[in-house]
Amino acid sequence: MxxxxxxxxxxxxxxxxxxxxxxxxxxxxxxxxxxxxxxxxxxxxxxxxFSSFIATLGDGALIGMAANTVLLGGCVVLASALIAVPLGVFRALYRIPLAPVWDVLLLVPFMIPPYIATLGWIMTLQPRGYLQQLAGFNLAPFLFSLFGMTLVMTFNTFPVVYFAVSRTVEAVGARYADVGRVFGATPARAFWRITLPLSAPGLAASLMLVFAAAIEEYGTPAALGRRAGFQVLVTGIDLRITDWPIDLPGAALLSILLVAMSLVTFLAQRWILARRSYQTVGGKPTAKDKRPLGALKIPVMIAFAVVAFLATGVPLLAILSTALSRTISGGLALDNISFANFxxxxxxxxxxxxxxxxxxxxxxxxxxxxxxxxxxxxxxxxxxxxxxxxxxxxxxxxxxxxxxxxxxxxxxxxxxxxxxxxxxxxxxxxxxxxxxxxxxxxxxxxxxxxxxxxxxxxxxxxxxxxxxxxxxxxxxxxxxxxxxxxxxxxxxxxxxxxxxxxxxxxxxxxxxxxxxxxxxxxxxxxxxxxxxxxxxxxxxxxxxxxxxxxxxxxxxxxxx
Known part of the structure; x- marks a missing residue:
């Protein structure tokens, strides 16, 4: 048998x-x-x-689109790391007040479709948007730029890095770094030489996923990039199959190039996960491994609050405010509130x-x-x-x-x-x-x-x-x-x-x-x-x- x-x-x-x-x-x-x-x-x-290769690859805009795609993906990865890694490390190693609440608030941006979040940011930062109604100025030049696209996409993708870092660093715990400090290492050296290497595979894999998501995202580059003159491969493919004359061979070649970028990213992620790395043998850390924030309590809580407000509060409030507005020109006024749209x-x-x-x-x-x-x-x-x-x-x-x-x-x-x-x-x-x-x-x-x-x-x-x-x-x-x-x-x-x-x-x-x-x-x-x-x-x-x-x-x- x-x-x-x-x-x-x-x-x-x-x-x-x-x-x-x-x-x-x-x-x-x-x-x-x-x-x-x-x-x-x-x-x-x-x-x-292969006759279409010459025409498509000879297009001067192709190099620009490919470079913009890589540049945008790299910027989103860098911004996600700058926001998520510090928050994730503090969440893993210290006793954060209201920690489950912050986890939920930082998970919500991942549940908001990127194009909807982008529309919320447009309503907030555009001329005569909600920011200008409240503060008297707008940030449209900032929004419709590479920097604006990067920030909007980062707020949608950084939860991937935040949860990966918080979980992997929490699994490592602080006790290994403490051993290093016993042998004379400074806190910073113990973190960089012990805690971070043990957490590197999970961190690197999450950043690779962010890069792949960024180069594949359509809604934000379509809504913001075109007005900024910043075209990427995704929007270039869309133009070739929706605008006359239809260029299916060109769209196919750009698609192959985008697939190659995604595949390289995915293979790099698998290589990072598969290669030999340091492993812990002491099991899951206990709650007492986490330390009080002490003097860092107020700055850390402010950081969590600011990121949660920008990533979750701004797009959701903008979406709800717009949905409840009788007319867009009426702005933020009590007499303009209506459930007519619902x-x-x-x-x-x-x-x-x-x-x-x-x-x-x-x-x-x-x-x-x-x-x-x-x-x-x-x-x-x-x-x-x-x-x-x-x-x-x-x-x-x-x-x-x-x-x-x-x-x-x-x-x-x-x-x-x-x-x-x-x-x-x-x-x-x-x-x-x-x-x-x-x-x-x-x-x-x-x-x-x-x-x-x-x-x-x-x-x-x-x-x-x-x-x-x-x-x-x-x-x-x-x-x-x-x-x-x-x-x-x-x-x-x-x-x-x-x-x-x-x-x-x-x-x-x-x-x-x-x-x-x-x-x-x-x-x-x-x-x-x-x-x-x-x-x-x-x-x-x-x-x-x-x-x-x-x-x-x-x-x-x-x-x-």
């Missing part, structure tokens, strides 16, 4: 994972590569291979309720599909020995290096061929494919980690007592990984419900989602209505997953 990885028993899971990965990941990626090589592929011709949303003005229903339906569908494919792929890679499982592993990693704009371009190229008898293009299914490709890594990561923690003996014991592979998976393995899978699917639902770039590029004609509704309301001047929808979307996509997780915990399906 073959247990744990018998080819016959594992084959259905493997074939299901492979089929899903081919449709969701491989087809759009291969389409981008082929279109870049064969410019006339859309007409069914393989003539003139009433318009619930009255389906401009198709608001339809947009909500579309986004939530797509979010649920994405969560279910990625959850199914993710758990099958993770099971095949971790718990079987079948040939080809490493190919499945590579295909699940590939979406990490595919920015949303590249996925959108790939789907257009793959499914808009004139010779296709049936195509999902210009239907809601094309959005579902895009969301699944972008978000598939979430359930794969979660369930892979869960499967790795489950010993092989459980499935083997079930097989010895006559259970089939499917029965062992359904009755033993799936219940054990379900808490991780449920958490990942709820995250996928929240992210898919408000995804922007794929929605803007590949949404069918006449179909609106939450993201496209908000974006179009701003373009049409109905800013209050767009902000009302944004505030409702933030509440629902943040509170609904938390509520469902609470219910699952109470039912015992998810551990505390």
């Amino acid at each position: 073959k247990v744990n990885g018998g080819i016959g028993g594992a084959a259905p899971a493997a074939w299901l994972a492979i089929a899903g990965l081919i449709v969701i990941v491989a087809i759009p990626f291969i389409a981008v590569v082929l279109q870049g090589i064969f410019p006339d592929l859309g007409q069914g011709s393989f003539a003139g291979p 009433q318009s949303v619930f009255a389906n003005s401009a198709g608001a309720l339809v947009a909500l229903a579309n986004s939530f339906s797509l979010g649920i569908g994405t969560a279910l599909i990625t959850g199914l494919i993710g758990v099958m792929a993770a099971y095949t890679v971790v718990k079987t020995k079948i040939p080809g499982r490493m190919t499945i592993d590579v295909m699940t990693i590939l979406p990490n290096a595919l920015p949303g704009i590249v996925v959108a371009v790939g789907l257009i190229l793959a499914w808009n061929m004139p010779w296709l008898p049936v195509t999902p293009y210009n239907t809601a299914f094309i959005l579902l494919l895009a969301y699944c490709c972008i978000l598939l890594p979430q359930p794969v990561r979660y369930t892979t980690a869960a499967f790795q923690q489950i010993g092989d003996n459980l499935e083997a014991a079930a097989r010895v007592f006559g259970a089939s592979s499917f029965t062992a998976f359904r009755r033993i393995l799936l219940p054990l990984v379900f808490p991780s899978l449920a958490s990942a699917m709820l995250l996928v639902f929240a992210l898919a419900s408000r995804e922007l770039v794929a929605s803007v590029v590949v949404a069918p004609v006449g179909m609106q989602t939450i993201a496209t509704f908000i974006w179009r309301q701003f373009e049409q001047g109905s800013i209050g209505l767009g902000m009302a929808m944004a505030f409702i979307a933030i509440l629902i996509t943040t509170l609904l997953p938390l509520l469902l997780l609470t219910l699952l915990r109470r039912s015992g399906l998810v551990a505390e």
Whole structure:
């Protein structure tokens, strides 16, 4: 009898994972590569291979866009480190008053979609914005610049670094640095030579993730960068597929360049995590490892308060203030407060309720599909020995290096061929494919980690007592990984419900989602209505997953 990885028993899971990965990941990626090589592929011709390389690579703007992309990503990484590392270190090593409250406040920016946060900053800092109404001046020149874009994007991404640093440094604790001080090291030297090296892998990995997120972000460069004349690869790709004349080969080549940047970043992250590093053997530090702040209490609390206000308070207050304004020109005045915009949303003005229903339906569908494919792929890679499982592993990693704009371009190229008898293009299914490709890594990561923690003996014991592979998976393995899978699917639902770039590029004609509704309301001047929808979307996509997780915990399906 073959247990744990018998080819016959594992084959259905493997074939299901492979089929899903081919449709969701491989087809759009291969389409981008082929279109870049064969410019006339859309007409069914393989003539003139690589002929578009000269025209695209010879474009003088390409070097500028690539340099701007790297520059913006580097600036966001530096700013995130400057903000998050000190706060994370203090959170890990010292007893911070109201620490759980600060954690929640610093997590909220990560839950606000970047383009919505950007719109909030525009309403605050633009001429006659909220800052000028309150203080008499505006910071529009600052906002519509590289520095402004960097700061806005930093406030959205720094929580990744903050939580990584606080958790890794907390795991190290202060006792190792104390040993160094016993042997004569100064506090600064003990931190730089002991605590920081022990925490370096987690810090470096989080900064790599910030860089990847920054070079892939569309909303902020589109809203701020164009007015500043600062074009990056993402906006360049968007222009080539939305402005006439359409340049699909050029968009494909820029997409390949962006994928290469993302892939290099991801490989660097994996190299950092895989290389040998110092390890602790003393276990988790106890609470007494944390020290009182002493004279640093007031400065540290001010730092937490300022960062929380700028990252969470400013965008949320701007969004809510705009949503409650009767007219934008009325400004911050009591007689200008009205719930008319919220009433318009619930009255389906401009198709608001339809947009909500579309986004939530797509979010649920994405969560279910990625959850199914993710758990099958993770099971095949971790718990079987079948040939080809490493190919499945590579295909699940590939979406990490595919920015949303590249996925959108790939789907257009793959499914808009004139010779296709049936195509999902210009239907809601094309959005579902895009969301699944972008978000598939979430359930794969979660369930892979869960499967790795489950010993092989459980499935083997079930097989010895006559259970089939499917029965062992359904009755033993799936219940054990379900808490991780449920958490990942709820995250996928929240992210898919408000995804922007794929929605803007590949949404069918006449179909609106939450993201496209908000974006179009701003373009049409109905800013209050767009902000009302944004505030409702933030509440629902943040509170609904938390509520469902609470219910699952109470039912015992998810551990505390």
